[in-house]
Amino acid sequence: MSNQFKNLNRRDFLKKTAAAGALGALGANGLITQAMAAGDTVHFMAWSAAVDLVKSHVAEFQKVTGINVNYSNAPWAQYRDNLITKFVGNAPIDMMWVSDAWLPEWAEAGWIKPVDKFDNLMKYNAEAEKFCNDSMTYKGSQYGLTYYTDFMAFLYDDEALKKAGISNPPKSWDEVTEQCLKIKNAGIAEYPLMLALAQESWLIEFLAAMTYSHGGNFTDDKGNSIMQDPKEGAVRALQWVVDAVHKHKIVSPASVEIGELTGLKAFASGNHAFALEPKYRMRTLNDPKQSKIAGRVKQALMPMGMDGSHATVGWMRFHGMSASAAADKTRAENTARLIEWFGGKANGEYKFQKYLFTDIGAGFGVKPLFNDADVQNAYNSYADVNIIKEQQALARKKDVVTPWFGEWNEVHGSSWQAAILQKATPAEAMAKAGKKWDELKKEMG
Template sequence: MKGRLLIWLAVLVLMVSLFPVLPAAHAAPQVSLNFMVWTFAVDTIQENIKRFQQRYPNINVRLTDYNWGQFPDTIVANFVGGSNAPDVLYSSDHWLQQWAAAGWIAPLDDYFPQVKEMAKSFSQYAVEGMSYKGKIYGLPYYADPMAFFYNEAIVKKAGFSLPPSTWEELLQQAKVIKEKGLVKYPIGFGFSQQEPFSIEVFISMVYSRGGDLFDKDMNPVFDRPGSATIKAIEWVRDALRAGVLDPETLQWDGVQAGNAMRAGNQVYSISRASALWSFNNPQQSKEAGNFKIALMPGSTHQTVGFVRFYAMSSQVPKRGKDALDAAWNFLNYFGGPGPDNSYPVVRRWALDFGLGFAQMPLFRDTDILLSFGKWVDVPLLQRIGQRYSKVKQGLTPWFAQWDVFTRAELQKAYLGQQSPDQTAKNMAAKWNELKRK
């Protein structure tokens, strides 16, 4: 029966199509580690992996990079979906508590008691940013304060001898620069809703005005009338209305704000302090050498200090001792002093990209000091890091959700769709709702 045959054939095709493509079986005794990062200098990461694998030939590291803006979404999907969960991965203080509370990442000191000792060599704020319920969940990838930058050449050309020391002064300088036709939009930030840095820029604006977000019981104080938060929102709105803050800023992430700075189209920005490395790098920047760091404008000049770190997923302990050993070797090599006490990876990020670090022994590393001296005022950078930086207030298992919500609410206020007071109220309502749950 030709007819039946055809039908069976069709069914067969369906069956075959349902079978997963069998993975190629290679039976090497190696341990493999799935390493997930956000995209930044991927070729350097690859080189670091290569060196690590030369040192530990039995460990095979597979790298996947995801867009920074979508990183938490993607990682959550990977954790929930099971089949491609990472073994080791980048994380940030934004998301740590959420991931730890969900049981997706493992407390390092439960498996590697030596971490407690090692943590004593990290800056205090970095340890805070990597801790949940008294346990440490990571070793630092990099740690930076948020910093205020300006293009000194243009500021001088506009007739100012000093960078602005308050937010009002910044607005006023920017208006003069615009009026003189030096630059169309003197100010720009990475304020995209997809940009996890945007909340750090914003909180820095609140801190520098002497503001707090929460009281010590984690109740919002930012919604009180006239709070620093409300003033910061009003400031952004005013800057947009005055035409000195680029309206495209609401679509930008840090990279784009940096592009505008490097191209000389913009004078002031706020970003991770290490961004200045690329601003002052002649290979990347038209205006190399003109950029300076300054204290955050405001009354207290305080700013956010953050940490991004290497975490270990909770599937590693389930895989057994070999996997744990491999993970430790990896973490120690990438975020710790490594087998030779030389901080092979951390040091490289500092030297080649100016990334800040929390590993205190490196503060005495003369190579690093020398190389930092080429692009930044090192004593000022250290002063900002040690005297003016605070961790983000409100780091809780629900901070990540609140952050996403808040970014959209802030944009509404910047665009004038909603009053700053209402925005602060909405942010507080969301916080309380999440906290109750």
């Protein structure tokens, strides 16, 4: 019945409604004039991470290019909501940080635009990790340059293992169970494996890592759901977690309320022997000032599930360009220069990615940095570069990143939690997630 009625597109819709509010009169010459619409300034929006590094890098950019940058940030937890509001409200934003998971929906919404046509940006693709280039590409167009990239790593406390008489880290999830039980029985840790499975943006990374390492996929090549198929890895991965919590009691039942950060602190306090953590956390975990198990944290390849591999999940964040910047030639060029300054080379080197790595440990997306002496020194001080490289090669993009990712992710996350809380069987939980996927795909695909 609905389609006979007027079809508006979003912009018309907003325009009409704004006019209906009779705000035009008030708004045209606002009470206070803004310097915000000026063309010479690049408006750069980020979440509040590495704030000082960003500021210093912006300052240098302004010095070198003479282009003014208006940098502002918002907390990670509210960053996406903040940007959505600003996009819908048509606030001035030129460059912003984007998570790979948001790319399809933001591109579909028309908020960000491809940067393919800027040769000064595309030239870096040759030196970049393929994983990163793929993750920034949607419907054949590339939407930016890498800010950082990382993957989910399987970490262990070497000493805890030794104490329990275990000489080699586990290679499969079954071995994880065995070793955990050994450690638990030896009284070294009540819950030897730390899993942070609280509802938050990290949850999908943990779940995807579990699923991929169990040899599973969420979707097939055509993007149809296979997560609910018991032959595939997702159900098995979930079953393994449920058993770990309830049957073997090697994972805390409180894991559904533990966020990534709390989990990190717990692991750093020496409460666990194994943990799934973003790889860059190794820097913190092996820093004596921040960790009680410093120097003992090692990385093993992701354990294999039955029919599985050592695969894990990878993710990346990138510097993107807004639609409004892309629409204006000068603004677009200035923005592209800033993107290059951050995601590519600044003054001839990959300065931002390098400093981000040395400051915080966040992974870079350009291969040449592996050969950088500072980088090598840093890595060797707390990690094994070979394993990192090996694992990184096995890191896979989330196969659920679509315009309906956000909506499915909510249902998927709570399905896992429901199974862990024993409100549903793993099969039921994944069936629910799969059904949601099919619905959404049908509705929006």
